[in-house]
Amino acid sequence: MSGLVLKLNPKERVLVNGAVIENGDRRSRLSILTPNANILRLRDAIHPEEVNTPVRRVCYIAQLVLAGDVTEEDARHQILRGVEQLSQALRDDDSRIHLDAATDAVTRHDFYRALKSLRNLLPREARLLAGHQS
Helix, strand or coil: CEEEEEEECCEEEHHHHCEECCCCCCEEEEEECCCCCCEEEEECCCCCHHCCCHHHHHHHHHHHHHCCCCCHHHHHHHHHHHHHHHHHHHCCHHHHHHHHHHHHHHHHCCHHHHHHHHHHHHHHHHHHHHHHHH
């Protein structure tokens, strides 16, 4: 059975099904074997005051599912609607791959993979927004 493999740095924290777990003094590797476990690296977490762009908003909704703050049912529609809106603006092939992967992950109730796919769009969004501010 394959699962999610987390490679953690010393003292790195991760949220697993609502419990914060902190790594020890050495790098380690954890295998998460339970399907549909909610996992969030706290170093990757988006704080509420940072939810100031369209991609960050959709990422944040997926993150709330992983943190156990909203139910999958409540978030699913919002994420899929957000992905659809993003696909109107991000039309390049690479963005489409990430948006399609996020959609597929949400339909499979895999919010960790959805978040991971959406986070790949953050640098592109930052470049686009920086270009509009010039």
